[in-house]
Amino acid sequence: xxxxxxxxxxxxxxxxxxxxxxxxxxVWELIDARIPRSSKNPDIDGIIKGKPKIVILNKxxxxxxxxxxDWINYYKERGVLAIPMNSxxxxxxxxxxxxxxxxxxxKLKTRRAKGLKRIVIRAMIVGIPxxxxxxxxxxxxxxxxxxxxxxxxxxxxxxxxxxxxxLEMLDTPGILxxxxxxxxxxxxxxxxxxxxxxxxxxxxLALRLVETLLESYKPLLYxxxxxxxxxxxxxxEVLDEIARKRGCILRGQEIDxxxxxxxxxxxxxxxxxGKISLEAPIRDEVSGRDSHGSV
Ligand SMILES: Nc1nc2c(ncn2[C@@H]2O[C@H](COP(=O)(O)OP(=O)(O)OP(=O)(O)O)[C@@H](O)[C@H]2O)c(=O)[nH]1
Ligand SMILES: [Mg+2]
Numbered sequence: 001x002x003x004x005x006x007x008x009x010x011x012x013x014x015x016x017x018x019x020x021x022x023x024x025x026x027v028w029e030l031i032d033a034r035i036p037r038s039s040k041n042p043d044i045d046g047i048i049k050g051k052p053k054i055v056i057l058n059k060x061x062x063x064x065x066x067x068x069x070d071w072i073n074y075y076k077e078r079g080v081l082a083i084p085m086n087s088x089x090x091x092x093x094x095x096x097x098x099x100x101x102x103x104x105x106x107k108l109k110t111r112r113a114k115g116l117k118r119i120v121i122r123a124m125i126v127g128i129p130x131x132x133x134x135x136x137x138x139x140x141x142x143x144x145x146x147x148x149x150x151x152x153x154x155x156x157x158x159x160x161x162x163x164x165x166x167l168e169m170l171d172t173p174g175i176l177x178x179x180x181x182x183x184x185x186x187x188x189x190x191x192x193x194x195x196x197x198x199x200x201x202x203x204x205l206a207l208r209l210v211e212t213l214l215e216s217y218k219p220l221l222y223x224x225x226x227x228x229x230x231x232x233x234x235x236x237e238v239l240d241e242i243a244r245k246r247g248c249i250l251r252g253q254e255i256d257x258x259x260x261x262x263x264x265x266x267x268x269x270x271x272x273x274g275k276i277s278l279e280a281p282i283r284d285e286v287s288g289r290d291s292h293g294s295v
Contacts (some may be wrong), residue, residue, distance in 0.1 A: 010177055017047055017174045018115060023122060024170060026100050027053045030136065032125030033084060034192055036071050037279045038185030041130055043174035048126075051063065051104050053080065058132040060084035062270075067277035074281040084088045087135035097163050103202065108166070121167045122160065126174035130194045133173035137161070140169060188278050206261030209268060210242075211235045220274035224267065235263035239264070 021027070025211035027048050032039035036057060057068055057231055068084050075082035081099060100106075104121050111119045121264060127133050141161055159171040178194060179185045189195045191209050198206070213221045214235055225242045232238050243249065243260035250256045269275050 006123045007242045013175065013177070014043070014047060017126070017176070020124060020170065020172075020174060021051065024124045025052065025104055026123045027051055027120050028056055028096065028100075028123055028125045028136075029053055030056045030058045030087075030131045030133055032128075032131050032194070033057035033060045033068050033071070033194060035098060035185075035188045035279045038179050039131060039183065039192075040179070040195065041128060042127075042179050044126065044176060054099060054103065055080055055082040056092075056096065056136075057082055057084045058087055058127075058136070061277045062275060063090075064275050064277035067280045071279050076079065085136075087132040087139060090139055093136065093139045095166055101164075101167065107269060119166055121165065122170065123163075123173060124170040126176055128176050128178040128194060130192075133175070137169070137171060137173065141171075191265075191268065191278065193265070202261045202265065203257045206257075207236060207239055209264060210239050212267075213273070213276070216278075217274065217276050220276065224273045241269045 004014055029040075029044060032240075057063070057071055060068055072082045072084065081103065083092070083096060083099060085096070087093075090113070100121065100123060108119060110123065125133050125136060140163055148265075160168040161171050162168050178189055180195070186195065187201050187205075187208060190199050191212070200208075210221070221238075222230070225245050227238065227241060227245075230238070230241055232241075239257075239260060240255050242264060243255045243257070246260060246263055248256040248260040248263065
């Protein structure tokens with residue numbers, strides 16, 4: 001397995017992030033709602049220490065809503081607000097702004113009481129590659145917002161996007177490394193396309209995805225590829241059948257594994273197979289609900 005994040009690179013990123021964090025009041029931590037465990041940077045909580053944080057379960061449109069609900073409760077029980085979001089829509093970012101102001105109300109009051117002139121909350125987005133940081137910043141920037149970087153006192157090279165009269169966001173996100181040391185996590189990151197073709201060839205990746213979906217989301221897989229009544233012994237037979245259904249056949253009736261793998265991975269990543277979450281909170285981490293199968 002090739003790993004992109006070398007220790008030197010990690011240290012530099014961590015140091016930069018620590019510097020940026022000094023400038024902000026609240027951190028918006030984006031994780032992927034389909035894989036909240038593997039898409040969370042393992043060191044982030046240590047880096048931000050006690051700073052207020054809101055977790056954003058992004059790409060909620062691709063995730064299983066029941067499992068997303070479980071994650072919201074999981075975080076709630078740990079005193080952390082988690083908000084499901086689709087970065088490609090505006091409604092979510094508006095809610096985030098409102099919630100941030102509630103969380104920081106006390107801080108704002110204190111600043112007002114001290115008679116401080118500039119009472120502005122500053123926020124920054126952090127998250128692993130491909131989780132939707134730029135999309136979210138763009139959604140914010142589309143809103144009536146002003147770049148405030150030209151104002152005096154703004155650190156050179158940093159741009160603040162004004163979201164409301166008293167709320168600004170750093171326009172460059174903090175990029176973090178995912179949990180690559182965990183095999184299962186790396187596989188999930190590869191399924192959603194965060195690490196591409198790095199852990200194994202696409203055919204093997206597609207086969208592993210078939211195995212995973214057969215365990216937890218067989219009805220969705222069967223419906224998408226019209227496999228009703230198809231029985232199998234090995235998951236490979238299911239991949240072969242999907243290939244036949246989609247005409248991924250080479251001369252001599254051989255299966256075109258490359259093509260069927262691309263189709264399957266693309267359709268999974270774009271949500272065409274359904275709203276699928278690969279990681280739920282562990283059973284007794286959530287009160288009042290069972291976790292969902294083996295996800
Ligand atoms: N369906 C869906 N797609 C999303 C969402 N947010 C982002 N995307 C897509 O995910 C891909 C990555 O989004 P980016 O905003 O570029 O992610 P990023 O975190 O800035 O990635 P890096 O710049 O590589 O660190 C793009 O194809 C987006 O269109 C979302 O909420 N739902
Ligand atoms: Mg980006």
